[in-house]
Amino acid sequence: MSAQPPASVPPENPRPPDRAVYEPARSTSTVPRPGSDFAQLSKRIVAAGLMRRRTGYYTLRITLVIVxxxxxxxxxxxxxxxxxxxxVAGYLALVFGQVALVAHDVAHRQVFRRRRASERVGRLAGNLGIGMGYGWWQDKHTRHHAHPNHEELDPDVTPDLLVWNQAQARSARGLTRLIGRTQAFLFLPLLALEGFNLHVSGVRALRNRAVKRRGLEGSLLFAHFGLYLTALFLVLPPVLALTFIAVHQCLFGLYLGSIFAPNHKGMPMMRGEERPDFLRRQVLTSRNVCGGWFTDIALGGLNHQIEHHLFPSMPSPQLRKAQPMVRQYCAEMGVDYLETGLIASYRQALRSLHHAGAPLRTDRSR
Known part of the structure; x- marks a missing residue:
């Protein structure tokens, strides 16, 4: 969405040796324009047939996940x-992660053309299947896609327990300030709580009038909780049932975090009126993870994060095919395109978290 290379990184956010962090070019453009850089890329992608539905693929995938x-x-x-x-708790943690990935693709209209069908299947998979508030998550995820890694507009980088840059660290208070000092070391343990966080956030969102069809959302959520807890405490003694919940939910959270953390953490942060054009906003804030078919299955295709952010309604099996075209186009436009291995992506993300918390380690007076 223009062809100016990224500016240098400000002193407080130095670029790591492996180029994990960039500062994108400034622009006031917020949507694709006819004739823009993104529009030209989009024409190539559509001409290659990569936006076509993959009905057979999703029929097989959804059936397999249900089985x-x-x-x-x-x-x-x-x-x-x-x-x-x-x-079995460990096994179901992986299956719940796959259900979440199906709900993700459904929410992006990769599976069904019609909104109503997408919402029905999304709620069945999210709310009833794994206890995730589909309406709450869809709203949050839509805002993330519109403004990835923007301090004020992306809910995924709002300081909560963690801080994502040094400016957030300097204004942190309470528990966030305490955790922020060693957040790079606590990051993976905290991911284990993400499953519980999804449940709590989904229930809390039911008080928000902006959430559509709250009655249905709540009914399906509490139906999941009721069936889940009833099955566990009817079959298992209390101590074993509680242990099952801990193992299942913590591994589920860790798996979800493993899918989403490599995509944007440690990539450029924007603030205020810093709005590069659509192409650069999506490419410069995203990171691809290298790998073969197993990586595609484990990460649900989201290892091709750059392509997914540029074309969120593209069916996930098409993302791998689109990658060479997007990478070549970015080279033509002079736009940095970051692709790294899974371990390297975590190393970059953890290094960025450690750097963000630096002011909290040097100032312990408050």
Whole structure:
């Protein structure tokens, strides 16, 4: 969405050796314009047929996820009162992650053309399937896509328990200030709480009148909680049931965090009126993760994060095909395109978190 290379990084946010952080070019453009850099890329992508629906793929994928979900609970019931049920908890954590990825693709209209069908399946997968408030999450995720890594506009980088740059660290208070000092070391343990956070946030959002169809959202959410807890405490003794919940939800949160954390953490942060054009806003704040078919399955195609942010309604199996075209186009435009391995992506993200918390380690007076 123009072809100016990224500016240098300000002194408080130095560029790591592996180029994990950039500062994007400034621009007042917020949407794609006819004839813009993004429009030219979009024409190439559409001409290649990469925006077409993949009905067969999603039919197979959703069917497989449903079968895996059912098999997990069936094995749980067959095992009964057994510590082997904790292995089922680990298995179901992975399956819940795959259900979340299906809900993600549905929300982006990758599966169904019609909004109503997308919302119905999304709520069944999110609210009833895994206890995630679909309406709350969709609203948050839409705002993230519109303004990735923007301090005031992206809810994913709003300081909560963590701070994402040194400016946020200097104004941090309370628990955020305490955690921020060692947040790079606490990041992965905190991800284990993400499953619980999804449940709590979904329930809290039911008080928000902006959430559509709150009655249905709440009914499906509490139906999930009721069925989940009833099954656990009917089959398992209390101590084992609580242990199952801890293992299942913590591994689920860790898996979700493993999917989403490599995509933007440690990438450029924007603030105020800093609004580069659409192409640069999406490319410069996103990071791709290298890998083969297994990486695509494990991360739900979101390892091609740059392509996903540029074309959020593109079916996930098409993202790998689009990647060479997007990478080549960015080279033509002089736009930095970052692609790294999974371990390197975490290293970059953790290094950025450690750097962001530096003011809290040097000022312990408050």
């Amino acid at each position: 895996l979900y059912a098999v997990g609970w069936a094995v749980f019931l067959l095992l009964g009162e057994s510590w082997w049920s904790l292995a």
